[in-house]
Amino acid sequence: MASGPHNEHDERREHLSLSRRSALGVAVGLTAMGAQAAAARTTNVVDVVVVGAGFAGLTTARRLRASGHSVVVLEADERVGGRTKPGRIAGEVVDLGGQWVGPTQTRLLALAKELGVSTYPQFDAGKNIIDIGGHRVAYEGETPRLVPEAMPEFIEVIGKIEAMAAKVPAAQPWQAADAEQLDAQTVESWLVLNAKHPAVRTMIRLMTRAVFSAETGQISLLYFLAYAAAAGDFNALISTRGGAQDSLFEGGVWQLAQKMAAELGAAVVLEAPVQSISQNNDGVTVATPKGDWRARQVVVTAPPAIASRIEYAPPLPAQRDGLTQRMPLGCVIKVHVSYSRPFWREEGLTGLVLSDRTEFGPWFDHSPTVGSTGSLVGFFDGAPAQRWADRPVEARRGQVLKDLALYLGDAALSPVEYLEEVWTRAPLNRGGYVSVPGPGVLTAFGPALREPFGRIHWAGTETADAWVGYIDGAIRSGERVAQEVAAKL
Amino acid sequence: MASGPHNEHDERREHLSLSRRSALGVAVGLTAMGAQAAAARTTNVVDVVVVGAGFAGLTTARRLRASGHSVVVLEADERVGGRTKPGRIAGEVVDLGGQWVGPTQTRLLALAKELGVSTYPQFDAGKNIIDIGGHRVAYEGETPRLVPEAMPEFIEVIGKIEAMAAKVPAAQPWQAADAEQLDAQTVESWLVLNAKHPAVRTMIRLMTRAVFSAETGQISLLYFLAYAAAAGDFNALISTRGGAQDSLFEGGVWQLAQKMAAELGAAVVLEAPVQSISQNNDGVTVATPKGDWRARQVVVTAPPAIASRIEYAPPLPAQRDGLTQRMPLGCVIKVHVSYSRPFWREEGLTGLVLSDRTEFGPWFDHSPTVGSTGSLVGFFDGAPAQRWADRPVEARRGQVLKDLALYLGDAALSPVEYLEEVWTRAPLNRGGYVSVPGPGVLTAFGPALREPFGRIHWAGTETADAWVGYIDGAIRSGERVAQEVAAKL
Numbered sequence: 007m008a009s010g011p012h013n014e015h016d017e018r019r020e021h022l023s024l025s026r027r028s029a030l031g032v033a034v035g036l037t038a039m040g041a042q043a044a045a046a047r048t049t050n051v052v053d054v055v056v057v058g059a060g061f062a063g064l065t066t067a068r069r070l071r072a073s074g075h076s077v078v079v080l081e082a083d084e085r086v087g088g089r090t091k092p093g094r095i096a097g098e099v100v101d102l103g104g105q106w107v108g109p110t111q112t113r114l115l116a117l118a119k120e121l122g123v124s125t126y127p128q129f130d131a132g133k134n135i136i137d138i139g140g141h142r143v144a145y146e147g148e149t150p151r152l153v154p155e156a157m158p159e160f161i162e163v164i165g166k167i168e169a170m171a172a173k174v175p176a177a178q179p180w181q182a183a184d185a186e187q188l189d190a191q192t193v194e195s196w197l198v199l200n201a202k203h204p205a206v207r208t209m210i211r212l213m214t215r216a217v218f219s220a221e222t223g224q225i226s227l228l229y230f231l232a233y234a235a236a237a238g239d240f241n242a243l244i245s246t247r248g249g250a251q252d253s254l255f256e257g258g259v260w261q262l263a264q265k266m267a268a269e270l271g272a273a274v275v276l277e278a279p280v281q282s283i284s285q286n287n288d289g290v291t292v293a294t295p296k297g298d299w300r301a302r303q304v305v306v307t308a309p310p311a312i313a314s315r316i317e318y319a320p321p322l323p324a325q326r327d328g329l330t331q332r333m334p335l336g337c338v339i340k341v342h343v344s345y346s347r348p349f350w351r352e353e354g355l356t357g358l359v360l361s362d363r364t365e366f367g368p369w370f371d372h373s374p375t376v377g378s379t380g381s382l383v384g385f386f387d388g389a390p391a392q393r394w395a396d397r398p399v400e401a402r403r404g405q406v407l408k409d410l411a412l413y414l415g416d417a418a419l420s421p422v423e424y425l426e427e428v429w430t431r432a433p434l435n436r437g438g439y440v441s442v443p444g445p446g447v448l449t450a451f452g453p454a455l456r457e458p459f460g461r462i463h464w465a466g467t468e469t470a471d472a473w474v475g476y477i478d479g480a481i482r483s484g485e486r487v488a489q490e491v492a493a494k495l
Numbered sequence: 496m497a498s499g500p501h502n503e504h505d506e507r508r509e510h511l512s513l514s515r516r517s518a519l520g521v522a523v524g525l526t527a528m529g530a531q532a533a534a535a536r537t538t539n540v541v542d543v544v545v546v547g548a549g550f551a552g553l554t555t556a557r558r559l560r561a562s563g564h565s566v567v568v569l570e571a572d573e574r575v576g577g578r579t580k581p582g583r584i585a586g587e588v589v590d591l592g593g594q595w596v597g598p599t600q601t602r603l604l605a606l607a608k609e610l611g612v613s614t615y616p617q618f619d620a621g622k623n624i625i626d627i628g629g630h631r632v633a634y635e636g637e638t639p640r641l642v643p644e645a646m647p648e649f650i651e652v653i654g655k656i657e658a659m660a661a662k663v664p665a666a667q668p669w670q671a672a673d674a675e676q677l678d679a680q681t682v683e684s685w686l687v688l689n690a691k692h693p694a695v696r697t698m699i700r701l702m703t704r705a706v707f708s709a710e711t712g713q714i715s716l717l718y719f720l721a722y723a724a725a726a727g728d729f730n731a732l733i734s735t736r737g738g739a740q741d742s743l744f745e746g747g748v749w750q751l752a753q754k755m756a757a758e759l760g761a762a763v764v765l766e767a768p769v770q771s772i773s774q775n776n777d778g779v780t781v782a783t784p785k786g787d788w789r790a791r792q793v794v795v796t797a798p799p800a801i802a803s804r805i806e807y808a809p810p811l812p813a814q815r816d817g818l819t820q821r822m823p824l825g826c827v828i829k830v831h832v833s834y835s836r837p838f839w840r841e842e843g844l845t846g847l848v849l850s851d852r853t854e855f856g857p858w859f860d861h862s863p864t865v866g867s868t869g870s871l872v873g874f875f876d877g878a879p880a881q882r883w884a885d886r887p888v889e890a891r892r893g894q895v896l897k898d899l900a901l902y903l904g905d906a907a908l909s910p911v912e913y914l915e916e917v918w919t920r921a922p923l924n925r926g927g928y929v930s931v932p933g934p935g936v937l938t939a940f941g942p943a944l945r946e947p948f949g950r951i952h953w954a955g956t957e958t959a960d961a962w963v964g965y966i967d968g969a970i971r972s973g974e975r976v977a978q979e980v981a982a983k984l
Contacts, residue, residue, distance in 0.1 A: 190712030192934045194679040223679030224935030311820050315804050321922040324826070324884035331800050331925060332933075334820035337813070392939055395813035433810040436820060444821075444933030445681045446713030450881055 049291075049298040052076040054491055057280050057292070057316075058307035060088020061477050062465045064266040065117075065484025066305050066491075067273060073492050078299055079270060080292065082279035083434050087263035088307075089467075090477065095381065095425040096344035098374050101258045102427035103340065103438065104477045105383070108245075108252040110238055111478035113485070114262075118255060121265045125253040128246050129371040132354045135413050137361040138212070139205045144355070148245050150213075156205040163201045163210065164240065171234040177471035179232035180452040189228035189449040196227050208362050215388040216360070216368050217243045218475075219336025220442040224388075229443050236474040246358070250476065256375065259477060279434075282317040283462060290461040303491045307466045307484070309441050310455075311335055312434070318462075326459060329451040332444070333468065335437025337391035337430040341366065341384055341406055344422045348373045348380025350414045357382055357414075364409035365390040379422070382410065395430045402426065440475035441468045463487050538780075538787040541565040542984055546769050546781070546805075547796035549577020550966050551954045553755040554606075554973025555794050555980075556762060562981050567788055568759060569781065571768035572923050576752035577796075578956075579966065584870065584914040585833035587863050590747045591916035592829065592927065593966045594872070597734075597741040599727055600967035602974065603751075607744060610754045614742040617735050618860040621843045624902050626850040627701070628694045633844070637734050639702075645694040652690050652699065653729065660723040666960035668721035669941040678717035678938040685716045697851050704877040705849070705857050706732045707964075708825025709931040713877075718932050725963040735847070739965065745864065748966060768923075771806040772951060779950040792980045796955040796973070798930050799944075800824055801923070807951075815948055818940040821933070822957065824926025826880035826919040830855065830873055830895055833912045837862045837869025839903045846871055846903075853898035854879040868911070871899065884919045891915065929964035930957045952976050 054070050056063045059081035067077045085091065093102040107114050107125060118125065133144040141153040152160055174182045182188060193214055201207050214222045214230070234240040242249045255261070267274045278294040283304055285291075292299045306313050314330030321327070348371060350357050357371030369384025386394050386402070394402050403424045410418035429438035456469045465487040470479030543559050545552045548570035556566045574580065582591040596603050596614060607614065622633040630642040641649055663671045671677060682703055690696050703711045703719070723729040731738045744750070756763045767783040772793055774780075781788045795802050803819030810816070837860060839846050846860030858873025875883050875891070883891050892913045899907035918927035945958045954976040959968030 186712070190681055190683040190710075192679055192681065192684070194934075195681070195684040221679075221935055221939070223675070224933070224939070318922075321920070324881065324917070324920040324926075327922075327925055328823065328826065328881060328919070331823035334817065337817065389939060392813065392817060428813070430817065431810070431813040433807075433816075436816055437813075444713070444935065445683075446710055446933065450710070450713070450878060 047297055049300050050078065051300045052078045053302050053495055055080060055290070055292045055299045055301040055304045056307065057283075057304065057313075058088065058466070059083075059086035059263070059267060059274055059276070060307060060466070061090070061263060061480035062088070062307040062467065062484040062487075063305070064263055064270065064274075065481045066307065066465060066488045067270055068266055069485060069488030070492060071270070071273070073488075075492065075495055077270075077273055079267075079274045080278045080280055080294055080299065081274065081276050084277050086267040086274060086276070087260050088480070089429070089435065089438050090260040090263055091427065092258055092260040093342065093425050093427065095342050096379060096423045098344070098379075098381070099258055100342050100372070100381075100383070100425070101255075101260055102342075102425070103260070103429070105254055105259055106251045107255065107259070107478070108242065108250045109248060110242065111250075111473055111476060113481040114259075114476075114478040117262055117481060118259075121262055123259075123261050123265075124256045126256060126375055127253050128251050129373065130246050130356050130358070132351065132356040134356050134358040135361070136209070137359070137363060137413070138208045139362065141205065148247055148249075150209065150244075150360075152205045152209055156203040156209075159201060159203050160206045160209060163206055166200060167231070167234065167240050171231040171240055174228065174231045174235045176232055176236035176474070178452075179228050179235070180449045182228065182231075185228060185449050188231060189226050189447070190445055191227050192223050192445055193225045193227050193230045194222035197222055212360055212362060212368075213244050216385070218442050219338040219385075219387045219391065219437070219439055221388045224442065224444055226443055226445040226448060228448050232448070233474055236470065236472050236479065237476075251370070254372075280316050282319060284319040285461045303461050303463060303494055305463045305465055305487050305491060307480075309333065309335060309466055309468055311436055311441060313464075318459075323454070323459060325451060326454040326457070329447070329454040332447040332451060333441035334443075335430070335435070336439060336442045337388055337395065338438045339386040339391045339394060339402065339430065340427045341386070341402070342372065342425040343382045343406065343410065343418075344425075345380040345382075345417070345420075346422055347378055349417045351380070353415075355414070359413045361409075361413070364412060365394065366406045366409040369410070391430050395428055399426065458490070463491055536786055538789050539567065540789045541567045542791050543980055544569060544779070544781045544788045544790045544793045545796065546793065546802075547577060547955070548572075548575040548752070548756060548763055548765070549796060549955070550579070550752060550969035551577070551796040551956065551973040551976075552794070553752055553759065553763075554970045555796065555954055555977045556759055557755055558974060558977035559981060560759070560762070562977075564981065564984055566759075566762055568756075568763045569767040569769055569783055569788065570763065570765050573766050575756040575763060575765070576749050577969070578918070578924065578927050579749040579752055580916065581747055581749040582831065582914050582916065584831050585868060585912045587833070587868070587870070588747055589831050589861070589870075589872070589914070590744075590749055591831075591914070592749070592918070594743055594748055595740045596744065596748070596967070597731065597739045598737060599731065600739075600962055600965060602970040603748075603965075603967040606751055606970060607748075610751055612748075612750055612754075613745045615745060615864055616742050617740050618862065619735050619845050619847070621840065621845040623845050623847040624850070625698070626848070626852055626902070627697045628851065630694065637736055637738075639698065639733075639849070641694045641698055645692040648690060648692050649695045649698060652695055655689060656720070656723065656729050660720040660729055663717065663720045663724045665721055665725035665963070667941075668717050668724070669938045671717065674717055674938050677720065678715050678936070679934055680716050681712050681934055682714045682716050682719045683711035686711055701849055701851060701857075702733050705874065707931050708827040708874075708876045708880065708926070708928055710877045713931065713933055715932055715934040715937060717937050721937070722963055725959065725961050725968065726965075740859070743861075769805050771808060773808040774950045792950050792952060792983055794952045794954055794976050794980060796969075798822065798824060798955055798957055800925055800930060802953075807948075812943070812948060814940060815943040815946070818936070818943040821936040821940060822930035823932075824919070824924070825928060825931045826877055826884065827927045828875040828880045828883060828891065828915060828917045828919060830875070830891070831861065831914040832871045832895065832899065832907075832910045833914075834869040834871075834906070834910055836867055838906045840869070842904075844903070848902045850898075850902070853901060854883065855895045855898040858899070880919050884917055888915065947979070952980055
């Protein structure tokens with residue numbers, strides 16, 4: 007009944023505790039195990055097992071190793087990088103997942119500097135297009151433009167959001183003064199009470215969808231505000247220059263994960279999905295089809311909805327299990343389209359388009375910094391991602407080109423190549439960019455996000471105290487958990 | 496990319512398709528399998544595998560067998576019954592899970608009649624107590640009583656709920672005329688706009704918590720209304736006489752599951768948690784630690800949050816996987832307290848108490864129909880269940896007795912025995928009574944509730960077209976899916 011770990015029921019763990027601890031990192035046979043199981047399994051011993059080789063897990067492992075601890079990173083997938091991933095289009099390597107960096111994402115910038123990967127600014131010379139409610143505006147600069155009569159209310163609504171977000175503690179949103187009330191409603195409920203002009207409502211809905219890969223009617227207002235607070239403010243989430251879409255990495259951000267993994271070498275084990283985590287007073291055993299790892303502590307970096315598929319012995323506290331049932335991943339499909347040249351630039355356009363007439367979008371200019379080719383990158387997010395995820399790639403390609411042509415002309419219909427990643431249909435990811443809780447989750451279950459359970463610690467961008475949902479947040483969570491674990495070794 | 500099943504990646508399935516189909520129900524060795532795996536596994540062949548031995552699964556299996564098909568029911572737990580379960584307190588066998596039946600739950604009543612288990616009315620002679628906002632009312636009859644000045648608004652609010660529910664199609668709530676709008680808000684958001692008197696708000700919150708094991712701030716308004724529609728109306732959910740709490744089963748409703756399982760005999764396999772479901776053009780393979788089952792069709796009756804832990808090959812469509820991430824189980828702890836006599840009856844009380852001053856509650860008289868002992872049954876639901884689930888049993892017992900004594904006097908402090916089931920901490924259940932989606936789930940993902948994926952069909956009370964969340968709904972879902980599957984055999 008107590009929430010601490012105990013171990014009446016796990017026979018394998020019993021056996022394991024009989025085996026001698028080997029030198030760190032060296033595989034040992036398990037003479038005490040049943041003959042059949044022993045034939046198929048080996049047990050490796052380390053100080054810390056890290057589950058997941060995304061930015062959170064790789065950062066954790068590097069930090070712990072730098073402090074002299076032995077680690078292993080167990081990754082279910084056949085690659086590292088988590089929600090970042092390389093892809094190749096028209097001879098260029100691009101990011102199929104996370105890609106941008108902003109000036110206050112200092113941990114990601116520091117990592118890039120350390121590993122020798124440089125950044126360049128998101129192209130923004132020219133006019134952006136916003137097309138909402140049948141009113142199309144082409145404008146320069148950072149402030150989104152709507153039909154003129156909607157602008158005062160739009161600015162007022164953004165101001166209200168910023169004022170509310172400023173009062174929410176990013177790392178503990180459940181401690182906000184009016185947390186219960188903010189968490190008992192959706193962003194949509196707040197929006198319809200606080201914005202009258204249809205263009206303002208639509209604009210907030212589109213921006214929310216683009217930031218969260220989810221709909222205003224699905225997201226807790228408290229989470230929405232906490233997410234903005236974790237980025238500094240809402241403006242930072244939606245902005246290019248100075249915001250979350252400020253710059254890109256030469257060659258792609260995925261390289262940073264690969265460089266970290268290369269440094270960790272054999273300590274990163276791929277295609278090793280964790281089946282169970284069993285702990286007792288002596289340590290913790292992490293089981294995979296590639297064998298068992300015995301450790302003193304374990305760090306789980308997978309998002310809650312993925313971590314919920316691991317079997318825990320003893321079982322997770324109700325608080326933590328309840329959280330894992332209530333943190334769905336957003337829905338997203340990321341698309342790259344390559345052209346022989348960036349023809350939109352010739353018409354004075356940045357390539358950035360946000361529209362309520364298209365399924366695809368927003369999209370951005372993503373042209374290579376060398377050569378003369380052009381490319382666009384964009385998203386099916388939220389409801390459109392969900393509507394399109396189970397359809398064939400040809401259907402999505404057709405829709406994307408049609409949507410692009412609406413604003414960029416018929417030249418958009420003749421790409422050199424089309425490339426996509428259907429994150430929301432990938433069984434090891436189940437969506438992206440990040441977990442998006444509905445109402446009533448953070449206030450009731452939020453503290454379980456970071457609360458260790460015995461020898462199990464939690465990381466991942468969902469647990470960050472700044473830039474939740476971003477690569478920077480993942481790194482921060484890894485740094486935090488490495489400290490937390492090191493204090494117990 | 497297509498949503499239909501295909502089979503590039505599952506090697507075991509490849510091997511299986513090489514083996515000959517045996518006579519139905521007869522285990523066959525798998526000569527084509529790799530030597531090591533074959534040594535440990537056997538494959539059994541049936542027409543249909545049913546996952547889960549609750550009322551939905553057992554009903555499905557009985558129906559299919561009655562139509563001449565061979566079946567197996569694979570159950571992860573060491574017992575049948577799903578969200579019903581027997582317990583023993585003071586020499587009496589009681590229901591630790593679902594227990595009541597109402598007059599319109601015709602499928603459950605028919606099953607009880609067929610299997611020879613009789614019902615008796617919930618005790619309701621005397622006064623119920625409602626204590627809200629510091630105003631305590633003892634009243635007779637079905638209509639809840641609040642402080643007099645709140646009653647007109649309370650009746651008006653219930654009337655509004657009934658009017659809205661009447662317009663929601665229970666089986667396809669996403670097809671309601673204003674489905675998007677209803678689904679974009681929580682019950683709480685609607686409540687604060689439609690009820691001003693604090694006692695009315697509190698009463699709706701307490702009733703919602705008691706019906707859904709969740710909070711008004713967590714539940715989609717559309718789901719709330721659809722749930723009422725599936726019960727006939729909201730009144731049916733909250734009523735004793737004529738409603739969902741009308742009658743009890745002599746000896747407990749769990750017996751019905753046990754009797755169905757006894758009839759199915761060896762076709763029910765306990766402690767066989769399903770690890771994976773792999774399908775191709777030739778059939779479907781269901782893997783458990785007790786061996787594999789090969790079948791033509793499979794029926795999964797586990798709630799979506801539990802079914803999400805199975806590995807599917809090919810992977811689930813995004814629509815279905817997305818649903819499983821967004822259907823958390825409510826939080827509930829069910830408690831029985833036994834006394835030497837039903838002392839509250841002596842004071843003219845029914846034993847039914849609903850209060851905003853207690854953590855525990857509502858509770859009901861649950862005294863045995865024979866003998867002179869008395870007992871109460873009640874709940875920690877929603878937020879209180881969640882707050883108390885990870886604490887020790889002694890703490891809960893203390894709180895329960897304290898809460899009971901507040902209304903029934905000090906005699907409540909001296910029970911003969913205390914018995915509880917912490918559903919929300921049970922790893923194979925993860926909560927109860929039922930899955931409770933937040934806003935934006937039904938309209939976006941709802942159709943995946945019943946939509947088959949190739950050879951995989953879905954049942955369970957969550958998929959019912961009437962009495963969703965109740966045993967009656969589970970039976971109905973089993974009847975529906977048995978027809979659906981039989982049509983494909």
